[in-house]
Amino acid sequence: MSTTTILSVIAPGAALEKLAGEFSFTEGPTADAQGNVYFTDQPNDxxxxxxxxxxxxxxxxxxxxxxxxxxxAAGNLWSCADxxxxxxxxxxxxxxTVVVLTDPAGKLLNGPNDVWVHPKKTGGLYFTDPLYARPYWKRDPKMQPAGQYVYYLAPxxxxxxxxxxxxxQPNGITGTPDGKTLYVADIGAGKTYSYQIQKDGSLANKKLFCSLGSDGMTLDSEGNLYLTGKGVTVFDKTGKQIENIPVPEGWTANVSFGGKDRKTLFITASKGLYAIKTRTHGVHSK
Structure with missing residues (x-):
């Protein structure tokens, strides 16, 4: 009987390292062209x-x-300004530059949460808009959209x-480097879906990728998808879980590859910023 050996995505001998702490809640990691990682301490603005x-x-x-x-690709940092x-x-x-203020019906967005830019210059960008009511909002609830959607902003x-x-409740979002597939995590339903991206930016052929939702996510060079929540859970390109990376925080919010060689996985988790060397590498900034 033959058996298939699953290679760990973690580099041999590597261990999780806490880089910095004492934040209120970390989110949004993404790397620039040089590999520097930008992230947010969201409550501290x-x-x-x-x-x-x-x-x-x-x-x-x-x-x-x-x-x-x-x-x-031009080095602009797109941000979901909550x-x-x-x-x-x-x-x-x-x-x-404030690019989006209202939905197509003229209503305020719920609160853009995660964003992915299509790799082609002729492509636009996608972002999720779940509703997480914030105590600092002063808007009229009647001005909210009818639902919690994924939006496409044209070029x-x-x-x-x-x-x-x-x-x-769509939350984490990312896409493949060829611009053909979009992954969206429905954290409210505890599922992640894949879609085929059409030439006009619309989505088709929705398929269940795995029965796990996620706050943020990223892809590596082998097509493995990294989901967050309780640590970092890794699925191969077929949707099979292959690994879980424990993180000693209450919640893991988001992940991104960074560093000069893109072989370090950066993890924003509650009050800390963590990193671990990987055998694979990232395919884009998120």
């Missing part, structure tokens, strides 16, 4: 940087209570439409 030489610094404060983030339910595009000069950064409207 700041974006921080963990540089490739191991130094921690503040990039922006205040930052619209940024949550999920993603770098585009404070006023907006989507921000932050330039290299730190100039902020003109003006045309917005909902492309997935049947999820309970």
């Amino acid at each position: 700041r974006i921080l940087i963990w540089s490739t030489d191991g130094k921690l610094s503040t990039f922006m404060q205040p930052c619209g209570r940024s949550n999920g983030m993603y770098f585009d 404070d006023l339910n907006q989507l921000w595009c932050i330039g290299k000069d730190k100039k902020v 003109d950064h003006k045309t917005l439409r909902a492309v997935a409207t049947d999820l309970t």
